[in-house]
Amino acid sequence: TQQFVDAIEGARTLNAYVVETPEKALAMADASDAKLAKGEGGKLEGAPLGIKDLYCTKGVRTTACSSILGEFTPTYESTVTQNLWDEGAVMLGKLNMDEFAMGSSNETSRFGPVVNPWRRKGDNRDLTPGGSSGGSAAAVAGDLCLAATASDTGGSIRQPAAFTGTVGIKPTYGRASRYGMVAFASSLDQAGPISKTVEDSAILLEAMCSHDMKDSTSLNVETPDWRSDVSKGVKGMRIGIPKEYRMDGMSAEIDKLWEQGIEWLKVAGAEIVDISLPHTKYALPAYYIVAPAEASSNLARYDGMRYGARVDGDNLTATYEGTRAGGFGAEVQRRLMIGTYVLSSGYYDAYYLRAQKVRTKILNDFVDAFDSCDAILTPTCPSPAFAFGEKSGDPVEMYLNDVFTVTANLAGLPGISVPAGLSDSGLPLGLQVIGKALDEAACFRVGGELE
Numbered sequence: 001t002q003q004f005v006d007a008i009e010g011a012r013t014l015n016a017y018v019v020e021t022p023e024k025a026l027a028m029a030d031a032s033d034a035k036l037a038k039g040e041g042g043k044l045e046g047a048p049l050g051i052k053d054l055y056c057t058k059g060v061r062t063t064a065c066s067s068i069l070g071e072f073t074p075t076y077e078s079t080v081t082q083n084l085w086d087e088g089a090v091m092l093g094k095l096n097m098d099e100f101a102m103g104s105s106n107e108t109s110r111f112g113p114v115v116n117p118w119r120r121k122g123d124n125r126d127l128t129p130g131g132s133s134g135g136s137a138a139a140v141a142g143d144l145c146l147a148a149t150a151s152d153t154g155g156s157i158r159q160p161a162a163f164t165g166t167v168g169i170k171p172t173y174g175r176a177s178r179y180g181m182v183a184f185a186s187s188l189d190q191a192g193p194i195s196k197t198v199e200d201s202a203i204l205l206e207a208m209c210s211h212d213m214k215d216s217t218s219l220n221v222e223t224p225d226w227r228s229d230v231s232k233g234v235k236g237m238r239i240g241i242p243k244e245y246r247m248d249g250m251s252a253e254i255d256k257l258w259e260q261g262i263e264w265l266k267v268a269g270a271e272i273v274d275i276s277l278p279h280t281k282y283a284l285p286a287y288y289i290v291a292p293a294e295a296s297s298n299l300a301r302y303d304g305m306r307y308g309a310r311v312d313g314d315n316l317t318a319t320y321e322g323t324r325a326g327g328f329g330a331e332v333q334r335r336l337m338i339g340t341y342v343l344s345s346g347y348y349d350a351y352y353l354r355a356q357k358v359r360t361k362i363l364n365d366f367v368d369a370f371d372s373c374d375a376i377l378t379p380t381c382p383s384p385a386f387a388f389g390e391k392s393g394d395p396v397e398m399y400l401n402d403v404f405t406v407t408a409n410l411a412g413l414p415g416i417s418v419p420a421g422l423s424d425s426g427l428p429l430g431l432q433v434i435g436k437a438l439d440e441a442a443c444f445r446v447g448g449e450l451e
């Protein structure tokens with residue numbers, strides 16, 4: 001813990017942490033030492049973790065990196081972080097992220113962007129770590145924590161993991177409780193870890209997941225022993241390769257990475273099967289209707305009365321308007337406008353309802369495909385990490401980065417990203433494994449083989 005506390009202090013230029021809690025960390029570490037000396041302790045006893053600033057942490061400022069939450073300090077703990085502390089984990093601090101988890105580059109945070117510890121060969125420009133869990137991914141890759149919590153609404157665990165050479169898994173929707181996680185799009189949001197190894201992710205995810213009466217969408221299912229799956233191998237598994245993910249204009253290096261992954265699994269005894277997910281091309285447009293719609297509803301609570309910052313006006317409406325105009329950043333305001341528009345009467349049927357129907361078709365595509373395979377292999381992202389400003393000027397260009405990840409959220413399925421090679425420019429690239437509902441075990445088996 002002391003080593004990480006020192007490392008965090010020495011690496012503030014990365015801007016990975018937005019709150020550092022060294023005293024708390026050292027006190028928790030001492031308590032862990034005492035437990036371990038007595039031969040007691042949980043599965044994570046003494047493990048120093050970073051926590052994405054989207055998890056409410058009792059007594060520690062939590063703002064989802066939005067100005068509208070001001071200095072908000074929760075009086076309660078999220079279920080996921082409570083589960084981690086119950087197993088003996090140690091909190092190093094809160095990690096930077098895109099504002100309200102909206103973004104793919106960590107450039108929308110109120111605290112400024114996070115720097116990816118990686119650089120392109122022969123090019124010293126700072127790169128984004130991806131988003132929205134950019135702080136989590138950079139902290140893990142930069143050795144500023146053993147592992148971190150993250151969250152994934154459309155790829156925010158898997159894409160930053162791919163951009164930083166780390167492992168990240170989003171479990172099946174409902175595995176982890178959303179209680180105490182700042183909401184973005186409630187039907188898509190899921191908690192998960194980012195770590196250095198597949199085994200670490202298995203250990204952490206086991207600790208994070210639980211049935212929780214405080215979240216009505218939490219599943220009442222047992223959490224399996226995923227750690228033992230990591231080394232089981234893939235012999236006899238059928239791995240589906242969806243032809244629709246071979247997008248027009250896919251770069252040669254991403255194609256090569258995918259082929260390499262297929263080859264590794266074949267050699268390890270898996271059977272490779274061609275599958276079709278015919279509605280894939282509608283996933284991104286459907287996501288960028290459903291997610292903003294839910295966000296516009298969830299973020300209605302930030303009115304200057306209940307939490308955080310307030311800009312006082314002459315009357316109630318002026319106070320609402322001043323607070324929301326001043327407190328939300330540009331990307332969040334864009335999403336709120338899109339979301340409000342697609343939910344408004346007259347447009348609801350044309351956009352929101354249609355997007356929900358597309359969502360069902362995407363889920364059914366997966367259900368059909370899983371008749372002939374046990375897991376699906378795809379690239380995690382269409383490109384390696386990009387430089388600051390490279391995509392932030394064009395929202396559509398930024399949204400296109402999520403093309404391979406949003407499908408798992410729309411269908412509620414588990415997905416892992418595992419580092420699988422380097423780009424021509426020397427940057428890490430990730431492969432994604434999508435499993436059936438509640439079959440994280442398949443993700444860990446295939447992920448463990450690819451690692």
Ligand code: GLN
Nearest residue numbers: 101103152153154155156
């Ligand atoms: N990049 C996606 C978005 O901006 C996903 C974000 C996320 O998973 N939280 O909505």
